[in-house]
Amino acid sequence: MARTSEDSSSKRHFHWTKKVGNEDVEAPSIKSSSNPNEEDKNENVKSHVAMPTPKKRLPAVAVARLRSVLAALGKNRSSLPMGLGSRVVGTLFGYRRGHVHFAFQRDPNSPPTFLIELATPISGLVREMASGLVRIALECDKEKEDQKKAVKLLEEPMWRTYCNGKRCGFATLKECGHKEWKVLKAVEPISMGAGVLPGCAAEGGADGELMYMRAKFERIVGSRDSEAFYMMNPDSNGAPELSIYLLRV
Secondary structure, three states, X not given: OHHHHHHHHXXXXXXXXXXXXXXXXXXXXXXXXXXXXXXXXXXXXXXXXXXXXXXXXXXXXXXXXXXXXXXXXXXXXXXXXXXXXXXXXXXXXXEOOXXXXXXXXXXXXXXXXXXXXEEEEHHXXXXXXXXXXXXXXXXXXXXXXXXOOOOOHHHOOEEEXXXXXXXXXXEEEOXXXXXXXXXXXXXXXXXXXEEEOOOOHHHHHHHOOEEEEEEEEEEEEEEOOEEEEEXXXXXXXXXXXXXXXXXXX
């Protein structure tokens, strides 16, 4: 009985191993001979699994394009207009019998961010400054809600002008042309001072000599509709001699 049980157990063990062996041997033959299309399907599945590779390259292409745009902007950054900071360079100039020009620059060698021409003759403004403190207020109108545009305060084209509370015509926004840029380049080495530019009297003709005043200004932004520029004079103990206010009312 013991031997019979051992034989039966060995037979069972033999048949089990033979069955497993047959499955191991026959399984690949069934896959390869009975249904060859399954391999093609598997290959297709593998190829579909590998498809995300181009998707990974798309962000790299976008980054490359962004870098090229930033590089182009960096090359042309010097030619783009720059905004004003909290400390700016202010220049007042004009021919003796001509109109006053105001220019604000970020630094002495940068193009003016804000350049206006006042209807007031510069000789009259010089007399006002000689008598004491000068406050110049420039006002423009707010647009209606249905006509409102995204126009910055320093980009307003027309201003009403008040000098020490007295109405003195209008001021207009100007582009920096060749003549204006020539004046600003002539006074570029001057950090603070006033005087007459030599060699400009002949160009002025009947308007006389070209007068200028140059100083550093502190810029205070109250809101999107109000800004102020205060002349920084180290010699004055009290309030600044010249203040310019921009208001949109």
